[in-house]
Amino acid sequence: MLPFIIRRLLGAAVTLLIIAAVTFFLFFMVPGDVARLSCGKVCPPELLEQARHNLGLDKPVVVQFVTWLAGIFVGRDYEGLGHCPAPCLGYSFVNRAPVFETILDRLPLTVSLTIGAAVIFFTFGVATGIIAALRQGKPLDKIASVSSLIGASVQIYFIGTLALYFLVYQNQIFARPKYVPLTEDPIAWMTGLLLPWLVLSIIFTANYTRMTRSTMVEQLGEDYVRTARAKGMSGRSVVLRFAMRGTLTPIITILGVDLGTLIGGAIITETTFGLQGLGQLSIRAVTNSDLPMLMATVLVAAGAIVIFNIIVDILYAVIDPRVRLG
Template identity: 80%
Template sequence: MFRFITRRTLGAVVTLLIIAACTFFLFFAVPADPARLACGKVCPPELLEQARHNLGLDQPLFVQFLTWVGGIFLGRDYEGLGYCSAPCLGFSFVNKAPVLDTILDRMPLTISLTLGAAVVFLFFGVATGIVAALKQGKALDKIASVSSLIGASLQIYFIGTLALYFLVYKNHILRQPGYVPFTENPLNWAAGLMLPWVVLAIIFTANYTRMTRSTMVEQLTEDYVRTARAKGMANRSVVMRFALRGTLITIVTILGVDLGTLIGGAIITEQTFGLQGIGQLSIRAVWSSDLPMLMATVLVAAGAIVVFNIIVDVLYAVIDPRVRLS
């Protein structure tokens, strides 16, 4: 296990370095003069040259990349802006502050939004999929299939707008979405994110229902399931100990990708409900051409997906004893 995790971690580092290189050359090297973006629209020539020197743009392109990557691990001194301690992802062109500080300030909201929604859509999606598989061809199966198809066809901005109007503004059933740190008030934390959780869950529950149902139907026809039933094992034990365990492989695989993507920024959800998370941060970075912030959010999203993929690989061996990590 330790050797496997070590290899996967080294592979993840190489992957992130490749992503960092692609990100740097796409976002930092393509614009004609990033120094002008950092200096502002009205920038005298002497200040423009100073900004170019401070950013290291007077160095060869490959040297600029090595300096940027080195700053992530060792920190970097930005003349005129200050010292950025490792891991340093640069200084924002907009607020002139370390990019990492801004990201860490927004990260708790994004994590709360992601994990809360994941609990909801996993519970309802897996439970509904199991019921649909056990009642294959019957009314409950058909209702679950039709509902999941409708749910998967809907868009977050459509459901979110309707939910805001009917549940918040008109009937006042739920409070206005917002973020309160969990450590300050757990009840207000949950109340402020309840509506985004529900809207996200509607979309993702549909996908997990269909996925769980189809995989469970296949698992129920496997030889080891039929053998367990032939030995007189109760149906509930057969489903929970054997069929569901085989189904979890598929669920965990998709869940790892979904969690990594949401941690990287649930852009549409945050935009719909006015939440200031990583997704909103990336949008504002695009609008303001804040290249260091944009590069950092891309790396955070990529890093989240890579980390969750490693976790998924380790969970394979925990869920299914037939899987060996070598």
């Protein structure tokens, strides 16, 4: 197992390095002068040149990339802005604060939103899909199929707005969405994010229900499952010991991608409920042309996807020994 994990970690490191290089060089393809974006709209020529020098833009692009990459591990000194401690992702063009500190400030909310919603949609989606597969063709299966189709068709900004109006402002069934750190008040943390969790889970639950049902139906028709039944094993044992393993493999793959994507920023959900997470941060970075912040959010999103894919690979090896032996 250890060599398998080491190979995956090395592959992830190479992937992140490539993503960092592509992201950095795209930085220089943005229309306009990067130094002017940093200096502001009204910037005298002498200040513009000073900004270009402070950012290191007067050096070759390759040298700038190496300097920027080294700053992630050892920090970097910016003239006029001071020392940026490691991991340094630069200074924001908007608030002149270290980008990494801003990311750390917004990350707990996005992680809380992602993990809470994932627990709900994975649990209910997989459970409903299994029940629908075991009741194939019966009323419960049809209800689950229709419900998942409807759930996958709705949009978060639509159902989120309705939920806010009817469940928060009109009837006060749920608390107004807000983020309270888990370490400060666990109850307020849960109640403040409960409605966003439920709304975000609707679409994902529908997708996981359909995927689990179709995969489980396929697994129940496999020869090894029929053989287990022919040997007299109970239906529960057949499902849990045999069919579930084949069913979980593609489900875990999609879960890893979904978690990484949501960590990168659940933009629509955060905007609908007024939550200040990485999604909102990335939108403001785009609208304000805050390129260092935009680069950082892209790297965080890419890093989250890579990390969760490593976790998925490890879970593959646990579920199916043929993966790690291969």
